[in-house]
Amino acid sequence: MDEKQSPAAFRACADRALDEMRALFGPTPLQLNDHLSARYGAQIWLKREDLSPVRSYKIRGAFNFIRKALDRDPGLPLFVCASAGNHAQGFAYVCRHFGRKGVVFMPVTTPQQKIDKTRMFGGDFIEIRLTGDFFDACYAAAQDFALTEGALMAPPFDHDDIIEGQATVAAEIAAQLPEGETPDLIVLPVGGGGLSAGVARYFEGLVDNDRFLLSEPAGAPSLKQSLAAGHRVKLAKIDNFVDGAAVAEIGLRNFEILKRFRADQVMIVPENAICLTMTSILNTEGIVLEPAGALSLSVLEALGPERLSGKSVVAVVSGGNFDFERLPDVKERAMRYAGTKKYFVLRLAQRPGALRDFLSLLGPDDDIARFEYLKKSARNFGSILIGIETKAPENFVRLIEAFDQAGLSYQDITDNEIISNLII
Structure with missing residues (x-):
């Protein structure tokens, strides 16, 4: 800088x-x-x-970087970038605009939708190479390509010309x-x-x-x-x-x-x-x-x-x-954050009518979104995963009070990241 x-x-x-x-x-x-x-x-x-044409601001930095590079050397034939998202799409759009060949390195795990959009924006001027499972491996491959093929690497953010290009957002504001x-x-x-x-x-x-x-x-x-x-x-x-x-x-x-x-x-x-x-x-x-x-x-x-x-x-x-x-x-994440969806592990008696008794505890705005029998934890009891959605978070205060009054054995696992990632 x-x-x-x-x-x-x-x-x-x-x-x-x-x-x-x-x-x-x-x-x-x-x-x-x-x-x-x-x-x-x-x-x-x-x-x-x-x-914007690529639905993000990234086109601005990519445009300014390639524009200034071509101003310095109009004969530059080849550019390269590493990205699994918006930078790739902006880069592809700009390469097509300037009629220059561009190679985009993406992780193998990149969703097909992003690959297709990058190819659509770049047309015949873009080649996509899927490399590695994570971005770091992909970025290293792009750097190696730049060195061996003489391509100019367009970085996603850490460059003066990229920063200057993104500053056009402020100029418009x-x-x-x-x-x-x-x-x-x-x-x-x-x-x-x-x-x-x-x-x-x-x-x-x-x-x-x-x-x-x-x-x-x-x-x-x-x-x-x-x-x-x-x-x-x-x-x-x-x-x-x-x-x-x-x-x-x-x-x-x-x-x-x-x-x-x-x-x-x-x-x-x-x-x-x-x-x-x-x-x-x-x-x-x-x-x-x-x-x-x-x-x-x-x-x-x-x-x-x-x-x-x-x-x-x-x-x-x-x-x-x-x-x-x-x-x-x-x-799912939004409802959990808003407090309108929770997950519980219940320990219910294995007897006729036990589930009906539990359902009677639900209020008029409560809805069961997930029900799964997990295992028998004892001969007379079983563990159940249940997801409940409701219209207002305060409804869970009433519902948990009802659980306690009924003597239910339960655990709220909504915010337990380890357990919820394993079974939800």
């Missing part, structure tokens, strides 16, 4: 990148969301990067806000840090640092831990559920920009809370978001009206590449 470059000079570079980008696609909308604004008593503006309006709060999702670094750098000197709020999934808080430590921290283990933001280590260049923020400006969002946001925004607004795309909106939910009332808030919605085969899992 050129530390001598002033914020104004950086903005000028990002504005030029945006002008060039207009040959590829128009600005994504900045929408004042009536539903969320009324809910929080605020002006909630959504920057809809899920409406600045142009789309009502004249003279400066948001009270800008909410940004964080994975590798390309988007957050670009937007923060663009608004440096225009928006106070305290007006930024960054968000990471609970299973991959690399920025928050790095800010707390004062240096980059590589996480030993991450949860890949929020695949668009599950990064073990924040980018080096990205951290150089983001280290001016405090650790308490990074909000950690549980994966199940993100699922609740995804289902809520789908049901109320008809907006399909991927888990990383819902991060900023989950932050709004966590803040609530008491902290947002009367404020102007810009929340960047980073992507909408959601595989609907994941919807049952997302709905």
Whole structure:
């Protein structure tokens, strides 16, 4: 990162990148969301990067990286990247735009839907190679290919030109806000840090640092831990559920920009809370978001009206590449987080009428969603896994009281990660 470059000079570079980008696609909308604004008593503006040609902001960084590389060497014939998601799709789209050959390395475990979309965006200009079970092996293979074949590697986030490209999101926000309006709060999702670094750098000197709020999934808080430590921290283990933001280590260049923020400006969002946001925004607004795309909106939910009332808030919605085969899992996680679904292991007597007696304890809004006989734990008793859905979480307070009054032997395993992963 050129530390001598002033914020104004950086903005000028990002504005030029945006002008060039207009040959590829128009600005994504900045929408004042009536539903969320009324809910929080605020002006909630959504920057809809899920409406880009590849349904994420990643096309911006890929475009700027390849554009500038071709400006330096117009004869470059071959590019390569490693990605199982949005970066691959943006890279493929841009390779086709510039008429350059691109090779995309993806893990063998990549869902077919993502492979097909990458191939669709790149057409004849893209070759897809499936390598390894995990991203690290895939990334290493792409690096080896770049060295042996003379291809230029397009990194997903840790590069000046990528950061500059993602900063065009901020350039559009600045142009789309009502004249003279400066948001009270800008909410940004964080994975590798390309988007957050670009937007923060663009608004440096225009928006106070305290007006930024960054968000990471609970299973991959690399920025928050790095800010707390004062240096980059590589996480030993991450949860890949929020695949668009599950990064073990924040980018080096990205951290150089983001280290001016405090650790308490990074909000950690549980994966199940993100699922609740995804289902809520789908049901109320008809907006399909991927888990990383819902991060900023989950932050709004966590803040609530008491902290947002009367404020102007810009929340960047980073992507909408959601595989609907994941919807049952997302709905399940959302209900468990909302407290409207629980799992119990019951020990029931093996006698006629025992199950009927249990069913009589259920209320009018309680529904059995899972019933499975596990084993006989004794000659006269058996263990049953039961999943119960209800309309309001307080219904479980009444139901558990009924269990206790009936003398039932039970265990609530809803939040027991080890047991629930084994048998649910």
